[in-house]
Amino acid sequence: MKIFTFDTTLRDGTQGEAVSFSVDDKLVIAQKLDDLGIDYIEGGWPGSNPKDEDFFKRAAELRLRHAKLTAFGSTRFARNPVEEDRNVRKLLDSGTPVVSIFGKSWELHTRRALGVSEEENLKLISDTVAYLKAHGREVVYDAEHFFDGYTASPDFALRTLEAAKNAGADVLCLCDTNGGTIPVRLEEICAEVRKRFDGILGIHTHNDSDVAVANALAAIEQGFTHVQGCMNGYGERCGNANLCSIIANLELKLGHTAIGSDKLAGITTVARFIAELANLQMRRDQPYVGQSAFAHKGGVHVSAVMKDSATYEHVSPATVGNHQRVLVSDLSGRGNVLYKLEQHGLAKRLARGARRELLERIKQMEYEGYELEAAEGTFELLVREALAPGTHFFDVEGYEVSTKVVGTDSRSTASVNLKAQDGVHTATASGHGPVNALDVCLRKCLSALYPRISDVRLTDYKVRVLDSKKGTAAKVRVLVEWSDHRKSWSTVGVSDNVIEASWSALVDAIRLELMRLTEQDDSVERAVEDYCWGV
Ligand SMILES: [Zn+2]
8 A cells, every 4th residue: 555655854853952954954855855755745844943934935946756845833823813823824935735734632732731722722723724725735734642632532632633634634643742652552542543534644653662663553554544754763852753664664564655665775875865964873773774784793693694694684685775784793703704805706815824814813903992894994904915915015113292282272293203115204293183293294204105195184083982991091992084085984093092093093094095006906995895884
């Protein structure tokens, strides 16, 4: 059956504590959601803030091929006739073909929050729906707090739906606004509503009980055909129902059509793109679309997955545009590394001794606290060094760095001694902080010999304490992200001295770049990408 997908990432999703989109971001996201085949895109609440109002003004720039843009708002204020209500006016002014409006289903809210009688509440709903219908809009009626309202008083809650339905609402959408309902209870209530109302019923759930997706699916099992949610489960408090998981489950588990199987293969890309725009780390373990969703680490799992991926994967990762990843780790023994190298034709290029040495080195580094899965640059360097054992660009003879602080002014100076093929190079430089000073120094030493290393620049720097019990004497892992305009990668260093760990990550990045400049080796790059990112 066709299930209509209603995305509210741009409205309810932005209620999430860490989520913020500019108007430009919102426009780009709307376009992506349209490409993905989402049926409705709720763009915002024009009556609530100027940013959302601006979004609808600029929405004319969008070229939506499939989705219907939707504006969100509340039923009219009790004191205003509907045609004079500012909020309702803004909904019409936004010019969207669809309007979703929420009304009260819970006696408690009607009395306490609105301070109106039951009859007045019903009038607010029917007036607003009828007015929007009279202006040619498709109307989605969001029954706010429906499940709590129904539990308190089924008759009261059902009468509000009736008011919306009789006024011409196209969709009656039941909302678990507080996210407190669990699937068995939600399913019972949905079944009762289904018995009484024909036409399109919708479901909007929040994740406060960690069952928002299950709740949405439970409603669909009861014949609901309109489902609301947010990409990556963004939203207020614990988030909205994660639309990525809902769509994948509908398509792959329940035999429904939400966006269609072709579009489904694009969902991972869109989910990650939105996380990127939101400047939020994508949850690695997010079902279906996360980086770890099809990652295998345990040795037994890996060898089974290598024989038949169905042994440890509930669906094929390709169906959602994700990829299987086999992780290198001390847990999994040598199988994983070999698997990756073999897959890309590299194993046979390694001498027997070099292969064993590489595996031992990886094992030892992971034991010391290196996390190679997140540092594809360091891993690539290890593989390249094993493939070309004679290649050596420089040796570090020594380095020194000091920071002088006077008042609020701080200045770091470093000096580095390197031995390269044409002799010893020495440089001194200052920088913004010790790591920057060392970075500048290292490049100064090498730039005459290898001018192209200037293309590599540091884009992110993270420090993680590995054994927090030791306080400031703890071992740290430094992860540095680099980019050369073409691609980006990370290198890692581990030490109980943060400068030493940073230096090691720094030197790895430069060595790697030199290796890459000397010998282009696509199969190494592919093997590394495959293992680290699963692409
Ligand atoms: Zn909501």
